[in-house]
Amino acid sequence: MNVSKEFRTRSFQDVCHALLDRGEIALVDVREEQPHARSHPLFAANLPLSRLELEAPLRLPRLGVPIVVFDAGEGLARRAASRFAELGYTNVALLEGGLHGWREAGGELFSGVNVPSKAFGELVESVRHTPSLSAQEVQALLDHEANVVVLDARRFDEFQAMNIPGSISVPGAELVLRARQLAPDPATRIIVNCAGRTRSIIGAQSLINAGVPNPVAALRNGTMGWTLAGQPLAHGSSRRGGGPLDDTLRLVAAEAARALADRARVGRTSRDEARRWAGEEVRTVYRFDVRSPDEYEAGHVPGFRSAPGGQLVQETDVFVPVRGARVIVADNDGVRANMTASWLAQMNLEVFVVDGLTPADFAEKGAAPPPRYAATPPEVDEIEPAELAALLQAPGTVVLDFASSTSYLKRHVPGAWFVIRSQLDAALRTLPDAKRYVVTGCGAILARFVAPELAAASGRPVQVLRGGTRAWIDAGLPVEAGGTRFASPRIDRYQRPYEGTDNAREAISAYLEWEQGLLAQLARDGTHGFRVI
Numbered sequence: 001m002n003v004s005k006e007f008r009t010r011s012f013q014d015v016c017h018a019l020l021d022r023g024e025i026a027l028v029d030v031r032e033e034q035p036h037a038r039s040h041p042l043f044a045a046n047l048p049l050s051r052l053e054l055e056a057p058l059r060l061p062r063l064g065v066p067i068v069v070f071d072a073g074e075g076l077a078r079r080a081a082s083r084f085a086e087l088g089y090t091n092v093a094l095l096e097g098g099l100h101g102w103r104e105a106g107g108e109l110f111s112g113v114n115v116p117s118k119a120f121g122e123l124v125e126s127v128r129h130t131p132s133l134s135a136q137e138v139q140a141l142l143d144h145e146a147n148v149v150v151l152d153a154r155r156f157d158e159f160q161a162m163n164i165p166g167s168i169s170v171p172g173a174e175l176v177l178r179a180r181q182l183a184p185d186p187a188t189r190i191i192v193n194c195a196g197r198t199r200s201i202i203g204a205q206s207l208i209n210a211g212v213p214n215p216v217a218a219l220r221n222g223t224m225g226w227t228l229a230g231q232p233l234a235h236g237s238s239r240r241g242g243g244p245l246d247d248t249l250r251l252v253a254a255e256a257a258r259a260l261a262d263r264a265r266v267g268r269t270s271r272d273e274a275r276r277w278a279g280e281e282v283r284t285v286y287r288f289d290v291r292s293p294d295e296y297e298a299g300h301v302p303g304f305r306s307a308p309g310g311q312l313v314q315e316t317d318v319f320v321p322v323r324g325a326r327v328i329v330a331d332n333d334g335v336r337a338n339m340t341a342s343w344l345a346q347m348n349l350e351v352f353v354v355d356g357l358t359p360a361d362f363a364e365k366g367a368a369p370p371p372r373y374a375a376t377p378p379e380v381d382e383i384e385p386a387e388l389a390a391l392l393q394a395p396g397t398v399v400l401d402f403a404s405s406t407s408y409l410k411r412h413v414p415g416a417w418f419v420i421r422s423q424l425d426a427a428l429r430t431l432p433d434a435k436r437y438v439v440t441g442c443g444a445i446l447a448r449f450v451a452p453e454l455a456a457a458s459g460r461p462v463q464v465l466r467g468g469t470r471a472w473i474d475a476g477l478p479v480e481a482g483g484t485r486f487a488s489p490r491i492d493r494y495q496r497p498y499e500g501t502d503n504a505r506e507a508i509s510a511y512l513e514w515e516q517g518l519l520a521q522l523a524r525d526g527t528h529g530f531r532v533i
Contacts, residue, residue, distance in 0.1 A: 007093055008093045009096040010093045012096065012102050015041075016107075022529070024283070026067045027041060027043055027045065027070070028069050028080070030069055030070070032422070033491070033493055034490075034493065039072070039110070040111075040115075041108070042108065042115060042119070043317070047321065049076045049083070049421070050402075050492070057087070057375060060089070061285070062285075063373060068095050069093070070102070072098060072099040081093075113494055117198060118197075121201045122519040123522060123532060124532050128205055130201050130205045132218040133191065133219060134225065134229070136231075138150070141191075148188065148189040150219070151179070151193070152168065155171055158195065160237060163233060163235075165232070172203050172308075173290050173339060176257055177335040181245060183214050187215075190215070191216075192204040192207070192219065193226075196512065199222075203310070204218035206339055206343075209342070225512070228509065254335050257335045257342070261338040263533050266341040266351055267351065271301060271356065271357060274303075274354055277326060278303060286305075286322075286328065287328045289331070290309035290331055291332065307329075310340075313343045327341075328351070342533075346533060377449055380448050380452070383463040385477055388413070391438075392414070397438060398415075398436075398437050398438070399438045400416065400417050400437055400439050400450075401441060401469065402420070402421055402447060403418075405418060405483070409483050412480055413477075413479065414478060415485070418485060418486045425457060435461075438464070439463070439465065440464070444466060444467055447465065448464055451463075
């Protein structure tokens, strides 16, 4: 790849002015997720160089969007800027001095992931004094069979991994829609939990903001606080708060959600206007269906992507990496879009709810089509799984797996080496001699981008496993688990302390302390523009 092109730089002050003026800007950290999580500006979106062709067209849908790229001196930023230019992006700059320049200019640096949303959650609790109960207090209520229901606001897969015993899965955007159905007695106390703090706070405050008559509280520190209290969690639970909803209850929730959206100054739009905005290419426009993934698959408005409302609020840096963009949300009930939009508006995003949708508008089924500017993978020499299996019976063939480290650890082609694309040159110095390389991953798209780079760097023939590791598995061929062959450091994934069931108490305590410290960092940063109604 040619990296000789010169790119202009934008200073810390320039970026801050763009954020404060609500102008469009995408501040992009092109390092892997682990170094990103160690230190970055508040509104930096992590878009690793390794996956840029795959993620950029979806997350940065307008080719003219102002992009400011940075790293911490690893030499990735200039390579990424060149790759952006090759993909057709026309307004790419480098952050002056990179991460170190931001720090030296007095910029606040944050650790962790999904930081804007987590910091906003702490601000909400501070301003609204969101009620909360400790793990011990909630356990006492459950032990005494009090009139209480515990609603888990996380994704269903997170709920299944671990949950408060007896709780019900009601992902964030569903809470206001379902609360009156799940707690019809106004005297029933509703406890909202997540794994840590943010979704508990936002979920509980959503119910309060929407005027649900029940007493409501967040479970303080979520399942992490529950673990620190020495209280057992359940695993593999399947209780979900879905199913048919009474029309009267839906209308009550919809009226409350609309009133709240109006208070937050959420904009209104139509299906046709939203489509026209998306086609104008003068503004970055994100269109999201905030219902559940199952509902989305069953039928959605063409052009809208699935972003369940609770996760959209929780992960604004992932779903909306362009600050100053226009965000459009839709549902079919008048509740979830308005509730989601009410929070996004408070997070200083320009957000609109689509009004007037009919069942006929939800005509597109299945997954969303590829983004408009999807990159075309290079033509490569492919090899079938059976052919690769035969080659591996003799020395000379080395398999390189460019999947995520998590996927690699679970299963990979026997003998395959884990490699991160941006670390390829360093990885080649540690790999055994090869007559040829075969490239694989979870699928084959990324492998096709990697293959010509590997051939140029190694001087060896390179083939791509057709269909990737999934095709190997589907062919009934044996797999290997574990991480005995890491040619690159495992820096592609930041291990979140609220994930999994085996995190050390020290890590949990440190995470909760970090999360509560975000409020002070937010005040020092001063670029957010958040407002809590």
